[in-house]
Amino acid sequence: MSEKLFLITDEVISIQEVVDKxxxxxxxxxxxxxxxxxxxxxxxxxxxxxxxxxxxxxxKKLAQIGxxxxxxxxxxxxxxxxxxxxxxxxxxxxxxxxxxxxRADSYDASRYAIERIKEIVPIWKKEHWEDxxxxxxxxxxxxxxxxxxxxxxxxx
Amino acid sequence: MSEKLFLITDEVISIQEVVDKxxxxxxxxxxxxxxxxxxxxxxxxxxxxxxxxxxxxxxKKLAQIGxxxxxxxxxxxxxxxxxxxxxxxxxxxxxxxxxxxxRADSYDASRYAIERIKEIVPIWKKEHWEDxxxxxxxxxxxxxxxxxxxxxxxxx
Amino acid sequence: MIKVLFFAELEEIVGSRExxxxxxxxxxxxxxxxxxDKFPALPVDRAMIAVNEExxxxxDVVKTNDIVALVPPVxxx
Amino acid sequence: MIKVLFFAELEEIVGSRExxxxxxxxxxxxxxxxxxDKFPALPVDRAMIAVNEExxxxxDVVKTNDIVALVPPVxxx
Numbered sequence: 199m200s201e202k203l204f205l206i207t208d209e210v211i212s213i214q215e216v217v218d219k220x221x222x223x224x225x226x227x228x229x230x231x232x233x234x235x236x237x238x239x240x241x242x243x244x245x246x247x248x249x250x251x252x253x254x255x256x257x258k259k260l261a262q263i264g265x266x267x268x269x270x271x272x273x274x275x276x277x278x279x280x281x282x283x284x285x286x287x288x289x290x291x292x293x294x295x296x297x298x299x300x301r302a303d304s305y306d307a308s309r310y311a312i313e314r315i316k317e318i319v320p321i322w323k324k325e326h327w328e329d330x331x332x333x334x335x336x337x338x339x340x341x342x343x344x345x346x347x348x349x350x351x352x353x354x
Numbered sequence: 355m356s357e358k359l360f361l362i363t364d365e366v367i368s369i370q371e372v373v374d375k376x377x378x379x380x381x382x383x384x385x386x387x388x389x390x391x392x393x394x395x396x397x398x399x400x401x402x403x404x405x406x407x408x409x410x411x412x413x414k415k416l417a418q419i420g421x422x423x424x425x426x427x428x429x430x431x432x433x434x435x436x437x438x439x440x441x442x443x444x445x446x447x448x449x450x451x452x453x454x455x456x457r458a459d460s461y462d463a464s465r466y467a468i469e470r471i472k473e474i475v476p477i478w479k480k481e482h483w484e485d486x487x488x489x490x491x492x493x494x495x496x497x498x499x500x501x502x503x504x505x506x507x508x509x510x
Numbered sequence: 511m512i513k514v515l516f517f518a519e520l521e522e523i524v525g526s527r528e529x530x531x532x533x534x535x536x537x538x539x540x541x542x543x544x545x546x547d548k549f550p551a552l553p554v555d556r557a558m559i560a561v562n563e564e565x566x567x568x569x570d571v572v573k574t575n576d577i578v579a580l581v582p583p584v585x586x587x
Numbered sequence: 588m589i590k591v592l593f594f595a596e597l598e599e600i601v602g603s604r605e606x607x608x609x610x611x612x613x614x615x616x617x618x619x620x621x622x623x624d625k626f627p628a629l630p631v632d633r634a635m636i637a638v639n640e641e642x643x644x645x646x647d648v649v650k651t652n653d654i655v656a657l658v659p660p661v662x663x664x
Contacts, residue, residue: 389587405586406517406518406521407517407586408515408517408560408563408579408581410563411560411563411579412586414563436586436587447586447587448586448587468587471584471586471587472584472585472586472587473584474565474584475584475586476517476560476579476581476584477584477585477586477587478517478518478519478582478584478585478586479585479586480518489518489519489522489582489585490585491518491582491583491584491585
């Protein structure tokens with residue numbers, strides 16, 4: 199396993215290993231978010247997924263999310279591992295673990311992490327259905343980036 | 355390990371085992387809340403804890419929380435394990451795992467579960483400090499139950 | 511015969527996890543009065559009462575073979 | 588020499604994960620125009636641009652040995 203707090207891997211993710219990275223005597227609460235491969239999205243049946251990433255930048259952006267969390271929740275410890283490659287139904291794609299002294303912050307910071315992953319971390323999912331396949335992320339073409347970078351005050 | 359979705363145990367809790375109970379093809383998100391033994395609470399240093407429970411009723415009340423969650427979030431699957439006996443700093447006292455198709459619900463339902471555990475599940479914590487010990491739960495004597503049962507519309 | 515269970519701090523005050531009341535029927539309130547008489551130091555009014563593992567009201571009735579539990583404020587999680 | 592990286596759908600359209608532009612300095616906007624000319628089917632304006640692994644503005648300048656990446660809308664998590 200890797201000691202990295204922010205890791206892109208092509209291996210199966212151990213939840214325990216990610217949690218272990220944030221265990222601390224002053225943590226009373228650890229929230230984890232585990233993203234798994236869902237079979238049905240509306241009426242479409244997924245057979246498997248493939249994830250691709252710009253690995254070095256993705257790890258850097260995950261670390262940035264960790265920094266953003268520690269600015270907002272100074273006592274938080276954060277570890278995130280995202281898997282790439284082929285994933286089957288129920289496989290784990292991502293594990294986020296956040297420890298804090300008290301429980302409310304662990305939920306809020308964990309939620310912050312997954313929302314930010316979906317905004318700034320260069321990872322892409324290709325859905326494979328029985329009748330086709332598609333890179334996800336812009337199905338509605340609702341995400342143009344005319345300025346060349348994401349909008350929003352909290353992006354850097 | 356036990357197959358029970360709602361379990362009181364005196365053994366070390368495996369996060370993976372609790373999560374495995376809620377993995378499902380239609381779950382895209384699993385939120386877990388892990389309660390660990392914190393060393394410092396304000397200025398007091400905990401040496402270890404002991405948890406006691408009314409085991410049969412506690413498992414029944416955990417199951418009730420599962421039912422309440424499925425009323426509010428019909429697609430949620432819930433598993434909760436709480437440990438009793440002696441626990442040292444950083445040991446896991448409770449693991450809640452909630453799976454849902456989409457992520458927002460997994461956070462909300464998990465948070466609901468931990469709040470309800472602290473209201474209705476007959477489990478008690480005894481703090482052991484260097485200079486004393488105390489059963490927790492009513493330090494401020496702010497929780498009288500003159501009617502013999504907890505108040506609140508959502509209790510049953 | 512009604513069985514009463516004590517946990518946590520209450521068990522320590524009573525010195526035992528359970529006792530038996532030799533009655534066939536009592537209201538919850540009567541059980542509480544009985545315990546207050548017998549154990550003046552027991553914070554009965556700060557406990558919830560469960561009968562057969564469900565929380566009850568003071569006016570509910572407890573019958574022979576029922577199991578009453580005093581549930582002090584909980585602190586799990 | 589400026590290196591440009593393509594991922595996901597963009598890699599499939601270009602047919603390669605990377606290409607090299609033989610220039611010493613370009614604005615981000617000039618890199619985008621270059622790519623639009625070369626690959627008319629490439630949805631350049633729906634991608635974010637990163638230089639050396641940080642998101643940049645169209646007016647930023649790219650120099651020799653910099654690594655530019657086209658980052659289509661992400662879908663991790």
